[in-house]
């Protein structure tokens with residue numbers, strides 16, 4: 001068996017891969033790793049993120065340890081769909097970071113993209129800082145081909161961290177922030193601190 005270089009064999013159906021976990025668990029790292037491998041396989045990859053997330057950069061998807069890849073910002077699910085449809089036939093892989101912050105029918109849009117042969121990779125928080133499911137993320141997990149649930153390391157005790165703890169005041173569920181505002185904690189330290 002040998003690989004033909006430069007040849008893309010269109011798949012008959014796509015897939016949905018979900019990468020979830022608390023903040024700092026490596027979701028964006030894993031998303032970009034998969035995106036990079038797809039690029040090496042000469043597939044056309046588009047990376048999207050919500051316009052609300054301008055923490056490190058407006059143009060790039062960026063990890064907390066500064067790995068970056070070029071991305072586009074989207075206002076909502078419909079906007080994302082239109083952008084993919086705008087270059088239909090040329091996009092093989094759609095990678096979406098911080099999916100929980102994209103308003104609209106993301107579950108439907110991801111399902112449609114899969115039906116049309118796109119490999120969809122999404123990364124996002126599974127729980128908010130109250131430890132409740134983040135928006136419709138659970139529905140996305142339910143329909144996914146693959147679910148990867150990553151763990152961070154607890155800032156206080158070094159155990160596996162499943163939860164994101166908010167360090168600052170504020171009751172809004174959506175409050176985009178970094179290491180000053182949030183930390184990853186285990187259950188024990190979530191309840192204790």
Ligand code: ADP
Nearest residue numbers: 023024025026027028029063064065152153184
């Ligand atoms: P996520 O997208 O899940 O927030 P990233 O992929 O952007 O995470 O970044 C993961 C990186 O963040 C780790 O490789 C590590 O260098 C750094 N990091 C900072 N704090 C923590 C923590 N508490 N647990 C694990 N990684 C952390």
Ligand code: MG
Nearest residue numbers: 027028029063
């Ligand atoms: Mg991230």
Ligand code: ZN
Nearest residue numbers: 154157186189
């Ligand atoms: Zn702990």
